[in-house]
Amino acid sequence: MKHKKVESKNIELLQDFAEYCVNHPDERFWQALRNWSGYSYVGVKEIVADGKEWHDTFYFERKNQ
Numbered sequence: 736m737k738h739k740k741v742e743s744k745n746i747e748l749l750q751d752f753a754e755y756c757v758n759h760p761d762e763r764f765w766q767a768l769r770n771w772s773g774y775s776y777v778g779v780k781e782i783v784a785d786g787k788e789w790h791d792t793f794y795f796e797r798k799n800q
Contacts, residue, residue, distance in 0.1 A: 765792035 743749075755771040756762070762770060769777040769792070777792050 763794075765794075769793060 752768070752771050756764075756767050759767055759770070765777060769775075779790050779792060781788055781790070
């Protein structure tokens with residue numbers, strides 16, 4: 736299978752994050768993202784019946800949780 740070369744403005748950032756993950760194999764994805772980014776929280780906000788709900792992703796193990 737031939738792969739098409741894709742230019743991405745995010746490739747250097749992605750490679751840096753991937754390297755961080757390799758060097759910190761004990762961290763879960765969202766935990767690694769938070770620690771690599773230097774922010775205290777990486778969260779998501781979703782709209783639920785009773786309003787907006789904030790979720791800290793630190794303990795997420797899969798992106799669909």
